[in-house]
Amino acid sequence: MTPDEIKKLARLARLKITDEEIEKYTDINAILQLVKEIMQEKDTSTVEPLCHPLELEQRLRPDIVTESNQRDYLQERASLANYSLYLVPQVIPPNTKNK
């Protein structure tokens, strides 16, 4: 990955990475190259991927209410909340005109 590709990846992951910091992340290339080489030694064309060790079926529960409303209690953990709302920077700019 080039520095620009790393920056793009960081943006996808919602991580701010400055130009000075890019250097720190270039070893990702070496790690990816190494794991790919080792894994590709094996022909796996007939192997099914395994995503979970136990391969159990998802358990279902009856569709009934089990939890009570704890909104205010849980919102105590937010840095900025008011009127039972989480507050964030304005998302829709004011005076939006059709251009």
Next chain:
Amino acid sequence: MHRKTITELAEALHQKECSCLELTRYFLDRINRYNPALNAFITITEKEALEAAQEADRAFQQGTAKKLTGIPIAHKDLFCTKGVKTSCASKMLDNFIAPYDATVVSKLNHAGTISLGKTNMDEFAMGASNENSFYGPVKNPWDLTRVPGGSSGGSAAAVAAHLIPAATGTDTGGSIRQPAALTNTTGIKPTYGRVSRFGIIAFASSLDQAGLLTQTAEDAALLLTEMAGFDSYDSTTVEEAAPDFTKTLNNSIHGLKIGLPQECFPEHLDPKIKTVIDQALRQLESQGAIIQEIKLPHVMMGIPAYYIIAPAECSSNLARYDGIRYGYRCKGPVDLQDLYERSRAEAFGDEVKHRILIGTYVLSSGYYDAYYIQAQKIRRLIKNDFVKAFQSVDAILTPTSPTTAFKLGSKSKDRVNMYTSDIFTVPVNLAGLPSISIPAGFVDQLPVGLQLIGNYFDESRILNVAHRFQQATDWHRQIPKNFE
């Protein structure tokens, strides 16, 4: 008092040799005295612990005390503890007060144990040295210039130095067993699905499993019996009831077949470590165990597969830290994107950011098949190797770690080298099997651990073998000098 195991401490409490309050004060004193040198604890819950101890003493007076009432323990700081800071050793959660208890915590509370605090760890459980903590590295009590291993390094160091009789941990790729090996403690990772993950801050959900760091296999069996079992809040726990793991500890191991995977004893394995493991094998043979060579042909592909799968799951799990609902929020964001990007960049450490980036990359279109799907195929091959091996043996034995405790700072600049610390432990998580690390001896005054891997849900067997080994040896009874 601190040399006693949980079994012995419970006996002392039930014989009224001391009160719960005295015992709690005794261990709080040890923590306050020794923790500055070790940095094993992030939070010490002195007030809550003393209150719980008084309540435990009332239970003894009223005759309602249970087997483990009044036993002090500690929790790795990624188990949610209601009303107590649960930081995951990250700046991201430095201000996070958990709103509820993890199932493991509530089960152990219910069993009567008293939590004295929260132990240090690698940030979000990512690391093998405990150097990735926002609160600074943990030191190994056997040599304060060395690492205790990770990620459950605080729990391991605290138990090794006898600041606490036992502590919880979690293991995603070796995070209980590798620090256990490096600190001369006993560390068990149960079968995936045996213990509830509810209320444990997630790293890689298909690999994470909660377990214990203790002085003995017997203590591990006692506590695991309380921790294990179905939990309706974790759909991956199995419905099958967990047995009482203490019942089978003393079973004979005569005729038991123990497999030695040739791949885990490579030519370049440190000969001093090999000698220690060989001596342990002779001990088990003297009790009638039959040692036989086995093959796990794909086991050495575990590390590459793990360093694709774990970051992939991590990048997805850690997407929840948005700077909004809880955790760290950056100052003066100009817009929503800036709020996300700076909150996460300012609060996550380097290793966490590395893994999020790798995970994001391998899950992105164009790379998904070559990396993520290929890693999952390797995962299946590794699991199949183990399934086949267990058709001919009852347990598998390997070194826990390829090295003894290394110097602080010696591997922190070399990620690939650090990642190989878990070469013998990672395949077990990929397959989801239970495994225990127990003290097997010393090399240059540093502890060496051996790993016993069991078949699915056969924790009883590996605890049995570990207990029989500990009945015949005293490696696990060695205490680091300066902490005697």
